[in-house]
Amino acid sequence: MADVLVVGELKNGELKKISKELTSAGRKIADSIGGKVHTVIITDNVDAFASDLKAVGADTVIGANLGEFSPEGYANGIFAIIQEKKPAVVLIPHSAQGKEYSARVAIKANAGIVADAVGLSVDGGKVVAKKPIYSGKAYANFKVTSDIQIFTVRANSQEVTPKDGAGAVEKSGASAGEVRTKSLSKDLSGGNKVQLADASIIVSGGRGIKGPENWPIIQDLADTLGAALGASRATVDAGWISHSHQVGQTGKTVSPNCYIACGISGAIQHLAGMGSSKYIVAINKDGDAPIFKVATYGVVADLFEVVPALTSEFKKVLG
Amino acid sequence: MKIVVLVKQVPDTETNIKVGDKSINEAGVKWIISPYDEFAIEEGIRIREKSGGEVIAVSLGPDRAVEALRTAYAMGVDRAVHVKVDDYVTFDSTYTSELLANLIKAENADVVIGGRQSIDTDSSQVVVQIAERLNVPHVAMALKLEFDGNKVTATREIEGGTEVVETSAPLAVTAQKGLNEPRYPSLKGIMSAKKKPVDVKKPEELGATGSKLEVVSLEPPPPRIAGRKLEAADAQGFASQLVKALREEAKVI
Numbered sequence: 001m002a003d004v005l006v007v008g009e010l011k012n013g014e015l016k017k018i019s020k021e022l023t024s025a026g027r028k029i030a031d032s033i034g035g036k037v038h039t040v041i042i043t044d045n046v047d048a049f050a051s052d053l054k055a056v057g058a059d060t061v062i063g064a065n066l067g068e069f070s071p072e073g074y075a076n077g078i079f080a081i082i083q084e085k086k087p088a089v090v091l092i093p094h095s096a097q098g099k100e101y102s103a104r105v106a107i108k109a110n111a112g113i114v115a116d117a118v119g120l121s122v123d124g125g126k127v128v129a130k131k132p133i134y135s136g137k138a139y140a141n142f143k144v145t146s147d148i149q150i151f152t153v154r155a156n157s158q159e160v161t162p163k164d165g166a167g168a169v170e171k172s173g174a175s176a177g178e179v180r181t182k183s184l185s186k187d188l189s190g191g192n193k194v195q196l197a198d199a200s201i202i203v204s205g206g207r208g209i210k211g212p213e214n215w216p217i218i219q220d221l222a223d224t225l226g227a228a229l230g231a232s233r234a235t236v237d238a239g240w241i242s243h244s245h246q247v248g249q250t251g252k253t254v255s256p257n258c259y260i261a262c263g264i265s266g267a268i269q270h271l272a273g274m275g276s277s278k279y280i281v282a283i284n285k286d287g288d289a290p291i292f293k294v295a296t297y298g299v300v301a302d303l304f305e306v307v308p309a310l311t312s313e314f315k316k317v318l319g
Numbered sequence: 320m321k322i323v324v325l326v327k328q329v330p331d332t333e334t335n336i337k338v339g340d341k342s343i344n345e346a347g348v349k350w351i352i353s354p355y356d357e358f359a360i361e362e363g364i365r366i367r368e369k370s371g372g373e374v375i376a377v378s379l380g381p382d383r384a385v386e387a388l389r390t391a392y393a394m395g396v397d398r399a400v401h402v403k404v405d406d407y408v409t410f411d412s413t414y415t416s417e418l419l420a421n422l423i424k425a426e427n428a429d430v431v432i433g434g435r436q437s438i439d440t441d442s443s444q445v446v447v448q449i450a451e452r453l454n455v456p457h458v459a460m461a462l463k464l465e466f467d468g469n470k471v472t473a474t475r476e477i478e479g480g481t482e483v484v485e486t487s488a489p490l491a492v493t494a495q496k497g498l499n500e501p502r503y504p505s506l507k508g509i510m511s512a513k514k515k516p517v518d519v520k521k522p523e524e525l526g527a528t529g530s531k532l533e534v535v536s537l538e539p540p541p542p543r544i545a546g547r548k549l550e551a552a553d554a555q556g557f558a559s560q561l562v563k564a565l566r567e568e569a570k571v572i
Contacts, residue, residue, distance in 0.1 A: 107448050113413060115441075137335075142410070143533040184485055298548040299548070314572070
């Protein structure tokens with residue numbers, strides 16, 4: 001058997017889109033190498049997600065009750081499921097959590113791993129994973145030569161295709177086991193309403209916004225679109241916004257469907273973090289700014305006039 | 320305390336990358352220490368300054384990786400070890416982590432610190448894999464580290480905010496921007512770093528089982544969809560054109 005094990009992710013009890021993206025990608029791989037797709041959701045309420053995952057090709061939807069996130073606990077639990085299902089391929093989100101526990105899973109499973117894949121295909125029964133390297137200035141294609149092949153996959157990089165799977169529900173007895181790092185407290189007050197890493201739309205501000213008092217102009221557009229708020233390094237270094245919003249080499253790498261850059265010149269470090277966005281809109285007064293070299297739609301104009309106009313126009317059409 | 324800091328040499332972000340079949344053309348590439356690893360070196364030195372002990376910088380890579388170790392010396396580490404391998408092996412995190420874990424095991428280190436990711440492969444794998452191989456806990460994306468004997472309290476970045484965790488040494492840590500402000504090497508440090516010894520280890524001495532990755536090919540990035548600058552008389556004109564383009568052409572909003 002050459003089964004595919006997908007690990008999904010929840011956010012505030014809701015299925016993240018990446019769970020469907022990876023189940024869909026897993027279905028394509030399984031159809032090509034002849035196996036089943038098992039999607040694991042870390043929850044004690046797996047029944048709530050079965051039909052959504054079945055509709056994108058899951059043969060089995062497995063609920064694993066591993067409690068609060070801990071990288072060790074998730075790694076222990078997911079490894080136990082790997083031992084039971086013996087998949088040939090394991091797909092894990094390249095999310096904050098996924099990139100952390102996947103490293104431990106790879107070692108436990110004695111498997112090779114390709115992290116941050118944006119493309120998955122099959123050649124000679126093995127998965128070929130494509131990933132950007134050197135800040136997106138090159139792409140590499142890798143095969144994993146061990147029996148189990150593990151991949152962490154970037155959000156928004158895989159199509160969701162409806163395809164019916166058996167959708168049988170299983171409850172796993174896997175447990176978190178020994179966890180040696182104890183969480184004392186969490187502070188989620190400084191964060192984004194919508195997370196950058198898996199946002200499908202991001203509205204970002206750069207030095208062109210002139211000062212922290214002008215963030216509401218950018219935030220209004222983001223709120224109107226249900227988008228995450230991003231920021232360039234210059235604005236973070238100037239203390240205008242917290243580092244958790246930074247997009248770029250020393251911030252977050254993102255791949256949204258649409259990236260709206262407001263007053264961002266487009267330094268190479270910024271492009272390294274958002275260059276794989278599907279559509280890029282640049283709004284900047286300086287028509288020579290490097291951001292226009294990657295922008296699908298360029299607007300050479302004053303963001304203080306264009307962004308509010310854009311917000312009210314979107315409000316009209318989106319109701 | 321014995322602290323190992325992991326230092327990877329990567330191409331400078333501004334460097335032009337020419338893609339070959341399975342490797343890049345290194346002519347003209349400027350090499351730097353991966354920026355997050357600078358936070359790791361600085362933190363290692365700070366822990367030693369507080370608690371005493373020794374900081375060992377370890378770099379895995381081809382001959383040129385020694386330059387990164389000289390910089391680490393100039394910043395103030397006590398020893399340097401070069402694990403000499405072909406550069407493209409460093410794509411394989413499990414192979415890399417096995418070599419490094421075996422080295423660290425022999426050193427019996429209390430703390431291993433590396434960057435949260437290297438900026439050439441962006442995989443975020445090696446340090447946590449080392450933690451698993453050494454059977455120790457880890458703290459990823461550390462913003463603050465405090466030691467009280469073996470007890471460790473750390474603040475780390477999580478999705479949407481920060482988390483305070485408690486664990487114990489021996490442990491592995493990945494450094495996030497904000498952990499500290501890396502010092503500049505002094506001129507005196509740079510001069511004396513040139514003469515300091517670098518211990519060279521070959522993979523066969525470290526007993527790794529081999530690579531689990533095959534580089535199929537490298538390729539240039541996919542071409543971007545041809546962009547266009549919109550033309551409009553005023554802000555309202557730009558706004559309505561953009562909304563139309565994003566909704567009807569790109570169909571993303």
